[in-house]
Amino acid sequence: MKLIQNTWVIALLSAAIIFTSSAVGAQGYAEDLLSRVRAAASSVPGPLAESIGFAKVAESHRPYSDIIEGGSDELFISARSAYQLRFPNGTIMLDSGMDEEVHTYYGFGRIEPYWQETNNLLQQALLDAQKILITHEHGDHVAGVVRSPNRDELAAKTLLTEAQLETLTMRPQLPQIQISPELASKFIVLDYQDILPVAPGIVLIKAPGHTHGHQMVYAQLSGDREFLFIGDIGWSLDNITKLQLRPEGTIARIGEDPEALMQQMIWIKDRMDQDGLIVIPSHDDLLIKRYVAEGILEDSLVIQ
Numbered sequence: 001m002k003l004i005q006n007t008w009v010i011a012l013l014s015a016a017i018i019f020t021s022s023a024v025g026a027q028g029y030a031e032d033l034l035s036r037v038r039a040a041a042s043s044v045p046g047p048l049a050e051s052i053g054f055a056k057v058a059e060s061h062r063p064y065s066d067i068i069e070g071g072s073d074e075l076f077i078s079a080r081s082a083y084q085l086r087f088p089n090g091t092i093m094l095d096s097g098m099d100e101e102v103h104t105y106y107g108f109g110r111i112e113p114y115w116q117e118t119n120n121l122l123q124q125a126l127l128d129a130q131k132i133l134i135t136h137e138h139g140d141h142v143a144g145v146v147r148s149p150n151r152d153e154l155a156a157k158t159l160l161t162e163a164q165l166e167t168l169t170m171r172p173q174l175p176q177i178q179i180s181p182e183l184a185s186k187f188i189v190l191d192y193q194d195i196l197p198v199a200p201g202i203v204l205i206k207a208p209g210h211t212h213g214h215q216m217v218y219a220q221l222s223g224d225r226e227f228l229f230i231g232d233i234g235w236s237l238d239n240i241t242k243l244q245l246r247p248e249g250t251i252a253r254i255g256e257d258p259e260a261l262m263q264q265m266i267w268i269k270d271r272m273d274q275d276g277l278i279v280i281p282s283h284d285d286l287l288i289k290r291y292v293a294e295g296i297l298e299d300s301l302v303i304q
């Protein structure tokens, strides 16, 4: 009887491993993931993106101890931004910024910088774009689409995963970003196993942990530069380089899966150290400024 029970346990464990290996489970990403991502990146014909711009619509100011376990009381500036992948024949937007009401929600009563003019420009860039990708279903990434005065037009070219859509319809992070069944029907909704090429050089990589629908975006640019947009897996590049999660209280507040996040961070660090990928966390203001100074990113949006 004991033997049978053990066999069952092994069978169940195997099933769990098969179930989670598609994205990232306790054992981490597969060894060959980057080579599969690179192959997928070249599977969509067409010229690669040539440059990347961004717009910062707001800042939030937090003690560094909110960002990383064991961090000091020093100020950490979190940039609330959206990115623009610029192809010779058009643009793809990555995330969408947010309006001031959603920004205010995240201030928890504090008044923090918000630039309305920049968000207006970002709204224009979203209208101009051929496609909109969303790293995850939190308000500071998706509100620029779901609360836009042009939401129907934007939804028609926005790719949402089933997990992202489910959260936004059933249990949104804040009531203001809940989307109705009618609006939900206007999005391009997709699901995929672990990676999905969506444009020349651009590949989605499933990365649930910060949220259920979280994904990374790999971008190969002309000139062989490779970028990895890691969304909110870490708010600071320090989370990755030090392999240090957010503090426990923050993890609990967000409802994150710390094991999955750690496996993702290990993979990202390896890709940075061993393969030279340029890693971009959504919110690391200091790092983004450094990338601008180094000519890696442009602090601007191209409007047609």
Ligand SMILES: [Zn+2]
Binding pocket: 138, 140, 141, 232, 282, 283
């Ligand atoms: Zn965020």
